[in-house]
Amino acid sequence: MPLWLSEEDVGSLITPDEAVPVIEESFLRMAAGQVELMPRRRFAVDGGAFAVMAAADRGLGTAGLKSYLAVEGRVQFxxxxxxxxxxxxxxxxxxDRLGQARTGAASGVAAKHLARPGAASLGLFGAGWQAESQLAAIRAAAPSIGRxxxxxxxxxxxxxxxxxxxAEVAETPADAGACDIVVTATSSKDPVLRGDWLQEGALVCAIGANDPRRRELDSQVIVRATLVCCDSLEGAKLESGDLIxxxxxxxLDWLEVCELHQIVAGELPGRQGHTDIVVFKSNGIAPWDVAIGHEVVRRARERGVGTEVPV
Structure with a gap:
């Protein structure tokens, strides 16, 4: 029988730092051609929008979809x-917690593969739900982070x-923007990070805006970047206002934008030098949901967590 896992169940089964290797392995299966994905599709409903995204992971033997409805400020995944x-x-x-963990974990993977060696500081734009998992996952993936x-x-x-x-509260946004790793995890429609705040060698993980009408990065961030990568080019062309x-x-040219799984698998080089500025534009993709969902189900069955539902 299928298993039902509540938000509380998920929270008891996995943490953002534990999700980092799960998502890294998902990237490797993507690079190996074992994964098919359908980018997020949205359509309007009265008072909001309905979204669906899907993937099949042959390496895990699992296919899945994530759907959610956002209406009148409420959303359920x-x-x-x-x-x-x-x-x-x-x-x-x-x-909801599943998505928080996998989004944070993806930035953790980016930090592992793209941050400057010895990166010591992390700047966060945003202090909400997503920022917490970003912090936990990046701390796990880049243990040299202190500030x-x-x-x-x-x-x-x-x-x-x-x-x-x-953490410490930034006196000005530029203080957060001057760190070794900079994460934007906001709901802003307009840029919150300026390129002239970035120090040489910075890694930027932009995770908050997945709508072509929204941006977290000003154009100077992209102009200064030596390397720009994303989670899915197909998805980025649909919803990454920061790149579109x-x-x-x-x-910027789309031919200059690579996908993170190519770097994780060693198909393409990542950071070339200590002073390179690197941007990872993360929109969130269904293979991560399938991978992290598969893992929490495995753990749930081992630990007797969840409710079996007759169908």
Whole structure:
């Protein structure tokens, strides 16, 4: 029978730092041609939007989809997994925490493969739900990180985040932008990170804007970057305003943008020098949901967590 896992179940089964190797292995299967994916598709409904994304991972023997409905400021996520061998539905998973963990883990993978060796500081734009998993995963993947600086439009939120996570509140946004690794995890429609704040050798992980009408990075970030990569070129061309607008302005060419799995697998070089500025544009892709969902189901069955649902 398929297994139902609640948000509480997922939270008890995996943490963002534990998700890093799971997502790294997903990238390797993508590079090996074992994964097919369908980029996120959205359509409007009264008061909001409905989204669906899907993938099949032959290496795991699992296919799945994530869907969510955002209406009147409320959103609920679910992942459904299927066995590729017999077509059966194997699991249904409440997927807010799942998505938080896999998004953070992807930035952890980027930090492992693209950050400057010995990177010592992390700047966070945003102090919410996603910023927490970004911090946990990047700390696990880049243990040389010591200083964490958080910037938020809401000073009280930044202060609370800093107290919980051993960080410091940025005096100005430029303080967070001057770190070795810079993460933008915001809901802003307009750029929050300026390229002239970046120090040489910085890695930028832009994870908040997955809509062509939204940007977290100003064009100077892209102009200064030696390397720009994304999670999926097909998806980036649909929803990465941070890349779409610079391409339209002639500041970037899609031929210059690679996919992170190519670097993780060693098919393409990553950082070439200590002073290179590198950008990872993360929109979130369904292979990560399938991979992390498969892992939490494996753990749940080992530990007797979840509820079997007759179908």
């Amino acid at each position: 679910v992942v459904c997994l299927f066995d590729l061998a017999d077509g059966t539905l194997t699991a249904m998973i409440a997927a 964490v600086v958080v910037s938020s439009r809401r000073a009280e939120r930044a202060a609370a985040f800093a107290e919980r996570h051993g 607008e610079p391409v339209a302005a002639g500041q």
